[in-house]
Amino acid sequence: MKTSRDPFEDAFAKQFIVVGLGVFITYINGIFVFAFFKHSVFYTDPRYILYIHLVINDLIMLFLTVSLYVLAQTVLILNVTVCSVLLLFATTTSEISPLNLAGMAIERYIAICKPLHHTQLCSVNRTHILIGLIWLLNFIPALTDIFILLVNEPISIFSTSVRCNIKSLYGSDQHLMRSIFVESLYLSCVILTLVFTYIKVLQAAKAATSDQASATKARNTILLHGLQLLLCLLAYVAPFVNYFLLDLYPKYRSMILFSTYLLSNILPRLLSPLIYGLRDQKMFIYSITENVLEKLLDRQRDYLEPRLLQIQQMAGDTDAKLTAIQAKLDVLTTSIETINSKVNAMETVVESNSSAIKCNQKALQAMEGKLADYEDRNRRCNIRIIGLKEGIEGANATQFLMRSLPQWFPSLCGSSIEIMHAHRIYNETASKRGENRTLIFNVLRYTTRQAILRAAKKEPLTLNGRTIRFAPDFSNHTVMRRRAFSLAMSTARAKGVEFFLLYPATLKIKEGAYFRSFMSSNEAEDFLNTIPNSSAAVPS
Template sequence: MADNNTTAADGGSSSSLQQVNDMIIIVQVMNAIFIYIICLLIFTFFKKDTFLSNTRYIFFAHTLLADCLYLIMTNNLLLLTYFSVTMPAAVCVFFCVLLCELTFVTPLTLTAMSLERYVAICMPLRHGELSTVRRAIHCILLIHSISAIQPIIIVSIFFASVPLGFYTQYKLCSADMFIAHKWQRHLRSVIGQFYFLVMSITIVFTYVRIIAVAKESSDNKKSFSKCRKTVILHAIQLFLCLIQLWCPFIEAAILPIYLKLYNIRFFDYIVFILAPRCLCPLVYGLRDEKFFLAIKCYVFFGVNKNISPILVDNLITGHMKT
């Protein structure tokens, strides 16, 4: 009887291990596909001067670069945790600070992109004045400054709470390592939810204003409809990006009653990290006619003569003028 129970337990644990191994493989395949797509879009952006001088595409490229770095770093940390590989605490501090900043870079950039669409539709006469390359670069610097507020506060409290000997110890790298006091978790939550509130209000405001202007004007309904759909997709992506801030609290609540924590973390990683950072290429890389023309040229490595680089340049320039 005992042997049967032991066999059943061994079978259950091996089945669970096989399930986790399968999920690891799935995550690696998905990551490779998404990083390839993002790298292709980044390459396309830097190959065309017309994109380098357009505020909307500058924000788009900034999002792609941030997402690519974020996906690589989170995937590496996921693998290190899964295989129980430790690292010096000082190195983990650096990685977690950078990851924490990148967590906010994407939603803040999406908010800036929605504001750019608001200016283009609701303030067309001032769009050329406000949406310049210089202002876009300043806005990106501001985005990184705002994104760094939370990690700077959390790490400053952490530095004051632990002895210097802690940084030479080898640890499993995790954001929970920085929670020395229970109230720090609440502070992190308050800052994250404040960001969520401000960005959500901004997205809703731009959407409502674009809809209002579209109803008042009968001209260029197609452009208004496309901008409205873009803002909606930004809102969906923003929601998924920001809901990942709740993942540590969800895991902490579920862990006592559901011990398969790896399954929960894989689900969080796929739904709230991979999915939002795939929507961005779909929103601008595939829905944007100018970018899609350029992508078609490079995805076939210039073999298809019907979509040669010169023809694509002429088509993109024509689209930009119209």
């Protein structure tokens, strides 16, 4: 079958995605590996030893499969010797995961069904021997492919170059028979093991009276092993999916092969260890939670260390003063009353300083409110237009709006609309994505601004199938305060309770014939939780 390279842009994008996912998955799995080797509590537990062996094996397989993919895209042919070594370890690591899952299922079966023998049967040394046996059982069949190649081809083939994939190098009938026999045997054993252990653990869970939770958790763990096995089986299903899809959509050959490669070789390397690692509380605490706590502690340490140094300096100065005071006390015992009065004065100063700090904090909050109010007043004549197609306003946005607003809203016809200036708001993210930026304009009179907003609310505007929204322009401080009531307003809307939001951020909720005002979103949510659902009309 003839093959051709993808265009440079497509090849670069695919390699970027594959390498990027490889680095990301390596980082995630590396967290679990780092947590395992950092804490000795995992060294004596066979379950975690088998789990971390699964993670490390997936890391090795991920590195090999990404390397082979990049080589296949950049170098069409590769030396047979180098290729055979890469395929040897790639094949070995790809077959290890199912057997490792079977070992983990057996360990859980022994822990639940034979707890008295678990320590003896599942020792650390036996776990290491099991891991070595798993590698041996997968390395020998992979090595057999090279011997079959030597039987069918002259030894000089190792000095030639081929496309580095299994079909190109190991495409004989003997290789196919070897692959089918070994994979069928191993997978059958793994499936039978998972079914057997699940049934046994299920029986133990039904019969358990004292440790029902532990048995149920073990049953769910073995089910999780079955899910992980299904992820491993994606690599075997991928050729059939490729055959079916390529027959239907031959024009999309490159995209189909790339998509099935990601789903069968890359994503399972993330999902399989991640699902198990996040589900296990101990591994989650030692890997994810501990890393987060360490970062938080580092930040707190960086914040507190300078202040602790200041406190130590103040303590040193205080010690010197106390030493001088003690010397004076030794000479002049009559000065005790004077010293006590000075101490009382210092305490008063400290209390007054605390009060001053609280007053300053209140003053700062009041100043922030005044600044936000000042900014809102400067913006009181501004209107934001959201969703308007980029460039529709032409070179002169002011003239475009003065001409278009009466057309959009007939109720404004005859009104004097004086627009001072109008422009698009710069948004780097929207520019990169090609999205429409918000258009903001300023009118001369506040009444004009209110008339436009009322008209936009009564007469929703749609241009070219796209809804255009008109909104007032507030400061960031006011926007954040109003946004805090989003959950409360959603609850009120769902319960059919009438409400409205006053400037700058006061939510009024109807209670009977009156409205209650809330300055805090938490208070509003607590109040709404006490109101039963209603079929009344909800404000839009």
